[in-house]
Amino acid sequence: MVQNIKADIKFGKQAEKIVKPILEETFGELQEGDTFDNFDFNNDKYYVEHKQRNVEFGRYNGLFFDTIKYLKYLELKNNNPDLRFFIVWSCRNGKYIWEFSEVEEEFDRFTQTRNRGRGIVDTKMINVFNNYIKPLNEFSLEN
Numbered sequence: 644m645v646q647n648i649k650a651d652i653k654f655g656k657q658a659e660k661i662v663k664p665i666l667e668e669t670f671g672e673l674q675e676g677d678t679f680d681n682f683d684f685n686n687d688k689y690y691v692e693h694k695q696r697n698v699e700f701g702r703y704n705g706l707f708f709d710t711i712k713y714l715k716y717l718e719l720k721n722n723n724p725d726l727r728f729f730i731v732w733s734c735r736n737g738k739y740i741w742e743f744s745e746v747e748e749e750f751d752r753f754t755q756t757r758n759r760g761r762g763i764v765d766t767k768m769i770n771v772f773n774n775y776i777k778p779l780n781e782f783s784l785e786n
Contacts, residue, residue, distance in 0.1 A: 662731065663675070663684065665738065666684060666691055669782065669784065670686065670689045670691060670784075671686055671688075671689075672686060673691065674686060681712045681715035681716075688725075688727060689726070689727050689729065690719065690728045691728075691729045692708065692712055692729070692730045692731070693731050693732075693733065694706070694708055694731070694732045694733070695732075695733045697735065699734055699735045700734040700735075700773070701773060703773075704770070704772060705750070705770040705771050705773055706732045706770070706773075706776060707769060707770040707771070708768065708769055708771075709766060709767070709768060710752065710767035710768055711767075712730070713769050716743045717745075727784075729741065729742050732776075737778055737779070737780070738778070738779035738780070739776045739778055740776065740778075740779045741771045749772060750769050750770055750771045750775070751769075751770050751772075753767075753768050754766065754767055755768050
């Protein structure tokens with residue numbers, strides 16, 4: 644299956660417009676990143692990545708994202724330890740959040756092979772286990 648990059652970017656941008664006001668209820672006013680930034684939104688305290696998933700939370704043992712985003716988190720966190728980083732997945736049955744962590748038991752790493760529009764490529768991924776992911780509507784920044 645060939646992935647249509649332009650269609651994926653358009654789909655992602657539409658999902659970001661919908662979710663931004665919801666995220667701002669938790670994180671305050673957020674700036675949108677550029678199309679190819681590793682995080683979709685940020686302000687002076689938080690970086691937030693959003694992923695739209697056409698699956699119900701709990702169907703698999705976790706939710707995943709590209710490792711490149713995790714590497715960017717490590718870089719930015721090293722430069723400013725006061726920043727906090729989150730990923731929010733919009734699934735069929737709600738929105739779910741994980742705060743980036745260096746605790747290895749919270750996730751595993753794997754390689755996904757697929758056609759991303761430029762031929763078959765291997766992409767390193769992070770799979771966050773469900774028991775470390777919270778429903779966004781039960782999440783508080785104080786936790």
